[in-house]
Amino acid sequence: xxxxxxxxxxxxxxxxxxxxxxxxxxxxxxxxxxxxxxxxxxxxxxxxxxxxxxxxxxxxxxxxxxxxxxxxxxxxxxxx
Amino acid sequence: xxxxxxxxxxxxxxxxxxxxxxxxxxxxxxxxxxxxxxxxxxxxxxxxxxxxxxxxxxxxxxxxxxxxxxxxxxxxxxxxxxxxxxxxxxxxxxxxxxxxxxxxxxxxxxxxxxxxxxxxxxxxxxxxxxxxxxxxxxxxxxxxxxxxxxxxxxxxxxxxxxxxxxxxxxxxxxxxxxxxxxxxxxxxxxxxxxxxxxxxxxxxxxxxxxxxxxxxxxxxxxxxxxxxxxxxxxxxxxxxxxxxxxxxxxxxxxxxxxxxxxxxxxxxxxxx
Numbered sequence: 001x002x003x004x005x006x007x008x009x010x011x012x013x014x015x016x017x018x019x020x021x022x023x024x025x026x027x028x029x030x031x032x033x034x035x036x037x038x039x040x041x042x043x044x045x046x047x048x049x050x051x052x053x054x055x056x057x058x059x060x061x062x063x064x065x066x067x068x069x070x071x072x073x074x075x076x077x078x079x080x
Numbered sequence: 081x082x083x084x085x086x087x088x089x090x091x092x093x094x095x096x097x098x099x100x101x102x103x104x105x106x107x108x109x110x111x112x113x114x115x116x117x118x119x120x121x122x123x124x125x126x127x128x129x130x131x132x133x134x135x136x137x138x139x140x141x142x143x144x145x146x147x148x149x150x151x152x153x154x155x156x157x158x159x160x161x162x163x164x165x166x167x168x169x170x171x172x173x174x175x176x177x178x179x180x181x182x183x184x185x186x187x188x189x190x191x192x193x194x195x196x197x198x199x200x201x202x203x204x205x206x207x208x209x210x211x212x213x214x215x216x217x218x219x220x221x222x223x224x225x226x227x228x229x230x231x232x233x234x235x236x237x238x239x240x241x242x243x244x245x246x247x248x249x250x251x252x253x254x255x256x257x258x259x260x261x262x263x264x265x266x267x268x269x270x271x272x273x274x275x276x277x278x279x280x281x282x283x284x285x286x287x288x289x290x291x292x293x294x295x296x297x298x299x300x301x302x303x304x305x306x307x308x309x310x311x312x313x314x315x316x317x318x319x320x321x322x323x324x325x326x327x328x329x330x331x332x333x334x335x336x337x338x339x340x341x342x343x344x345x346x347x348x349x350x351x352x
Contacts, residue, residue, distance in 0.1 A: 006286045007320040063280065067254035071225035078192075078230055 087296035151185030185215025
């Protein structure tokens with residue numbers, strides 16, 4: 001597979017978009033809390049929290065890792 | 081820039097969309113048979129739908145200088161009814177030889193059930209016997225990873241499959257690597273909330289290169305954007321990628337993939 005260089009300065013180009021999306025995410029989580037939805041156990045919230053951990057982690061494969069958090073498991077012997 | 085949208089459901093779109101696509105540079109579209117948002121009452125409904133895809137929609141797009149190609153199949157959602165699926169599979173050969181029909185698609189899995197697998201195996205068998213190209217739908221959201229792996233398992237077990245004539249569509253960050261590593265074409269679908277976005281598609285191109293990648297809108301009757309491929313072109317251009325690279329992905333790649341079908345006729349550089 002041919003890898004292409006990612007053009008420079010993505011932070012300059014994307015900073016305001018990233019900021020806006022983080023604020024949207026923060027507001028959405030606040031909304032869930034205000035509605036009382038953050039207190040009860042919910043596997044969806046667990047997945048959101050796991051994803052937030054991935055975002056703050058050292059990996060450079062965050063998108064794929066977050067996708068896997070929201071994926072059902074695969075078993076090689078699915079035919080049985 | 082001229083481009084193909086290799087996966088779009090024209091039957092669910094308006095003439096305003098066709099006009100916008102033409103103005104943006106779209107010269108050709110691929111329209112796979114799919115689920116129209118409701119379960120059909122019988123195989124004859126599919127026959128009418130296949131006639132729409134092979135007779136009526138090519139005329140509508142031609143009015144805007146856009147060439148129309150189609151794929152014939154039983155979609156993953158209605159594949160759950162194996163009896164209905166078998167009745168539809170029986171009529172597919174009537175349409176697979178029609179001009180502009182590229183092969184069997186979009187077929188695949190939805191909830192990864194045994195019935196879906198049964199139908200899919202029979203559709204793959206039809207494609208293999210007739211030496212047809214294949215276009216696979218991979219499941220949505222939480223079912224995508226397992227479903228994609230299951231489809232790859234089925235194909236790996238069949239020695240007749242020519243991987244260069246198969247596209248595994250709706251790839252995302254967690255599925256694209258295996259699809260490309262195993263030699264298939266990888267479709268990336270650009271959707272507002274599910275699947276990928278133009279920026280994430282550009283990220284995947286940067287990570288995996290342009291070889292065997294197709295970018296599409298899969299625009300249909302739900303939340304989707306028929307202008308998604310032009311949005312991808314813009315996203316790539318804003319990052320400073322050269323026109324030659326962008327053109328390879330949105331024009332040359334689909335041309336090369338489609339050109340493997342005996343029913344594909346297209347003169348490069350001519351929009352109509």
